[in-house]
Amino acid sequence: MKRYSIASIPGDGIGREVVPAAIDVLTTAAERCGFAVDFRHFDWSCQTYLETGKMMPDDGLDRLRDHDAVFLGAVGYPGVPDHISLWGLLLPIRREFEQYVNLRPVRLLPGIASPLRDKAPGDINFWVVRENSEGEYSQVGGRTGTGEDEIVLQQAIFTRRGTDRILRYAFDFARRLGRKHVTSATKSNGLYHSMPFWDERFAAIGTEYPDVATDQYHVDILAARFVMSPERFDVVVGSNLFGDILSDLGPGITGTIAVAPSANLNPERRFPSMFEPVHGSAPDIAGQGIANPIGQIWSGAMMLEHLGEAEPAALVMRALAIALTDPDIAKPPDLGGNGTTAGLAEAIRTILLG
Amino acid sequence: MKRYSIASIPGDGIGREVVPAAIDVLTTAAERCGFAVDFRHFDWSCQTYLETGKMMPDDGLDRLRDHDAVFLGAVGYPGVPDHISLWGLLLPIRREFEQYVNLRPVRLLPGIASPLRDKAPGDINFWVVRENSEGEYSQVGGRTGTGEDEIVLQQAIFTRRGTDRILRYAFDFARRLGRKHVTSATKSNGLYHSMPFWDERFAAIGTEYPDVATDQYHVDILAARFVMSPERFDVVVGSNLFGDILSDLGPGITGTIAVAPSANLNPERRFPSMFEPVHGSAPDIAGQGIANPIGQIWSGAMMLEHLGEAEPAALVMRALAIALTDPDIAKPPDLGGNGTTAGLAEAIRTILLG
Numbered sequence: 001m002k003r004y005s006i007a008s009i010p011g012d013g014i015g016r017e018v019v020p021a022a023i024d025v026l027t028t029a030a031e032r033c034g035f036a037v038d039f040r041h042f043d044w045s046c047q048t049y050l051e052t053g054k055m056m057p058d059d060g061l062d063r064l065r066d067h068d069a070v071f072l073g074a075v076g077y078p079g080v081p082d083h084i085s086l087w088g089l090l091l092p093i094r095r096e097f098e099q100y101v102n103l104r105p106v107r108l109l110p111g112i113a114s115p116l117r118d119k120a121p122g123d124i125n126f127w128v129v130r131e132n133s134e135g136e137y138s139q140v141g142g143r144t145g146t147g148e149d150e151i152v153l154q155q156a157i158f159t160r161r162g163t164d165r166i167l168r169y170a171f172d173f174a175r176r177l178g179r180k181h182v183t184s185a186t187k188s189n190g191l192y193h194s195m196p197f198w199d200e201r202f203a204a205i206g207t208e209y210p211d212v213a214t215d216q217y218h219v220d221i222l223a224a225r226f227v228m229s230p231e232r233f234d235v236v237v238g239s240n241l242f243g244d245i246l247s248d249l250g251p252g253i254t255g256t257i258a259v260a261p262s263a264n265l266n267p268e269r270r271f272p273s274m275f276e277p278v279h280g281s282a283p284d285i286a287g288q289g290i291a292n293p294i295g296q297i298w299s300g301a302m303m304l305e306h307l308g309e310a311e312p313a314a315l316v317m318r319a320l321a322i323a324l325t326d327p328d329i330a331k332p333p334d335l336g337g338n339g340t341t342a343g344l345a346e347a348i349r350t351i352l353l354g
Numbered sequence: 355m356k357r358y359s360i361a362s363i364p365g366d367g368i369g370r371e372v373v374p375a376a377i378d379v380l381t382t383a384a385e386r387c388g389f390a391v392d393f394r395h396f397d398w399s400c401q402t403y404l405e406t407g408k409m410m411p412d413d414g415l416d417r418l419r420d421h422d423a424v425f426l427g428a429v430g431y432p433g434v435p436d437h438i439s440l441w442g443l444l445l446p447i448r449r450e451f452e453q454y455v456n457l458r459p460v461r462l463l464p465g466i467a468s469p470l471r472d473k474a475p476g477d478i479n480f481w482v483v484r485e486n487s488e489g490e491y492s493q494v495g496g497r498t499g500t501g502e503d504e505i506v507l508q509q510a511i512f513t514r515r516g517t518d519r520i521l522r523y524a525f526d527f528a529r530r531l532g533r534k535h536v537t538s539a540t541k542s543n544g545l546y547h548s549m550p551f552w553d554e555r556f557a558a559i560g561t562e563y564p565d566v567a568t569d570q571y572h573v574d575i576l577a578a579r580f581v582m583s584p585e586r587f588d589v590v591v592g593s594n595l596f597g598d599i600l601s602d603l604g605p606g607i608t609g610t611i612a613v614a615p616s617a618n619l620n621p622e623r624r625f626p627s628m629f630e631p632v633h634g635s636a637p638d639i640a641g642q643g644i645a646n647p648i649g650q651i652w653s654g655a656m657m658l659e660h661l662g663e664a665e666p667a668a669l670v671m672r673a674l675a676i677a678l679t680d681p682d683i684a685k686p687p688d689l690g691g692n693g694t695t696a697g698l699a700e701a702i703r704t705i706l707l708g
């Protein structure tokens with residue numbers, strides 16, 4: 001029997017609830033399709049930090065390296081400053097494993113109401129391709145001067161190699177999708193150096209794909225257009241920060257951030273890719289067993305797909321859709337119901353087995 | 355008779371159409387209230403740049419300095435790169451005149467449908483207070499290396515003085531508004547130096563205002579919450595870039611970006627403040643006389659208010675509301691009608707005179 005070895009990092013808060021729930025679902029889907037997924041657990045979290053002063057052990061990345069993929073819950077919890085926890089765990093994995101693509105579907109699922117008037121599934125269905133390894137997220141910079149005179153520098157670093165590869169990925173992806181239209185998020189009117197460069201590379205790479213239509217918007221108006229006319233998008237490519245903002249706003253227009261998945265991809269497959277929901281650790285509801293597991297499960301479906309297992313991935317997505325539209329299955333509070341994490345996951349498993 | 359002297363800069367594209375329309379309305383409102391507004395025109399634009407190589411003359415800022423306010427249309431047009439046009443005109447005015455506050459209402463107007471389900475005027479009614487003079491918008495940085503090895507640096511610069519003053523403005527404004535709740539836009543999980551500093555200052559300044567409630571969200575989830583629960587906001591304070599994005603997204607949820615105004619304020623009144631709509635020069639519809647003048651007119655109302663003329667400001671806002679809800683007044687295409695810029699402005703003038 002074929003076996004995959006997956007490193008699972010539940011992390012913090014509701015990550016510890018939705019990861020086990022999703023693992024049950026994925027395990028069932030694998031069994032149905034005649035292969036096995038072995039999850040190896042890494043209990044790295046803000047708790048680890050409080051106990052050891054580190055988010056993960058010094059050889060943490062090496063311990064992950066030989067797995068077929070990483071399955072992550074959420075990182076970050078009150079008590080540890082966010083820049084410490086994230087730069088101690090999530091962000092180093094993305095960077096060390098050259099997961100330079102963060103791929104995020106923005107798709108209205110059946111059974112979920114969009115906050116936008118008159119939108120049905122199909123009306124909102126596009127992808128955000130986010131640069132995931134450089135740009136605005138940087139530890140370069142610092143503070144100088146004291147008291148009233150203090151100034152703080154934050155350097156954004158864009159490389160041509162890093163910019164070109166994400167743009168090419170977006171164009172290739174649009175081709176594969178058969179929806180040959182790429183929209184670039186820019187802000188070249190305000191950000192004097194980085195974004196004119198981004199625009200230049202977008203235009204240059206675009207000429208390699210004459211069959212793909214392009215347009216570009218400054219990120220401010222682009223955010224407004226996500227709300228006003230989401231139908232017009234197919235593939236939206238953005239820098240690390242712009243992609244981050246747009247790929248939370250996207251799920252916002254599809255009703256709940258809790259169902260949105262993401263894939264941190266190393267397209268060359270030199271290193272494991274990582275799959276995690278877009279939502280965070282949600283301290284406000286952690287520990288109650290009511291977190292929506294769908295973002296984590298959908299991330300798992302993207303992981304199966306990445307592993308080459310398209311059939312169980314499709315089965316999981318089908319089961320999600322059935323569960324979401326079945327009025328007899330209790331939905332979690334973010335979807336207006338009074339269901340539990342475990343209850344919804346179990347219902348999805350039952351559908352998979354049925 | 356009291357007279358105000360206003361520098362008007364129509365700028366590019368539809369700026370050249372909506373500024374004259376708004377001036378007619380403002381002039382009428384002033385007459386009704388027994389004072390005069392003298393508009394002095396400065397024809398600085400991308401056209402100027404193409405002819406002279408400069409967006410404005412070398413002594414441009416000095417020519418504006420002695421006016422009571424600046425009334426700006428829009429800057430930027432195809433043919434001149436955006437970073438050239440904006441850093442040659444709009445951004446130097448904001449900086450030289452220490453207009454460090456960009457104040458932008460997010461308000462659903464009567465007669466305009468929100469793209470959000472079930473939202474009526476009153477449900478969406480808050481303010482974005484945007485830092486307007488430093489932060490991510492910077493000309494510090496550059497390109498180095500050639501070809502495949504090129505790297506581009508973009509420095510964001512946050513000063514304690516600049517950060518504290520915008521935060522204090524937001525808190526004072528919330529007090530004045532009588533809605534004592536300030537939300538901070540951050541991204542301290544990803545932006546390692548600037549945003550932890552921002553959070554620190556937000557917490558510190560917050561202690562000076564124990565009567566004002568505070569909360570903070572990372573800008574990604576905050577953008578999603580603008581869509582999912584706009585009712586919860588009163589005053590949202592953000593850096594230059596975050597404020598920019600949020601204050602376009604805000605008007606997006608109120609139906610059309612074309613009606614949103616902004617005030618670039620020098621609160622100390624050492625220099626003129628500047629009033630301009632949030633929308634841009636809209637090359638796609640420029641020259642057709644169909645641009646919506648409401649953002650420009652509302653910006654004018656904010657200008658009157660800033661000048662101390664609360665009564666005509668209120669009259670203009672009342673006339674806008676009447677015009678927008680009168681089915682016999684033709685609305686411009688962005689509001690789903692077939693009206694013209696001049697027609698709508700004339701209707702508003704007629705209401706003012708009535």
Ligand SMILES: CC(C)[C@H](C(=O)O)[C@@H](O)C(=O)O
Binds near residue numbers: 189190444632
């Ligand atoms: C034109 C551009 C530089 C400007 C900005 O980003 O400040 C605009 O988007 C605005 O919001 O006033």
Ligand SMILES: CC(C)[C@H](C(=O)O)[C@@H](O)C(=O)O
Binds near residue numbers: 574
């Ligand atoms: C937690 C945070 C650092 C992260 C990011 O900004 O990349 C998250 O928002 C995401 O989108 O994956």
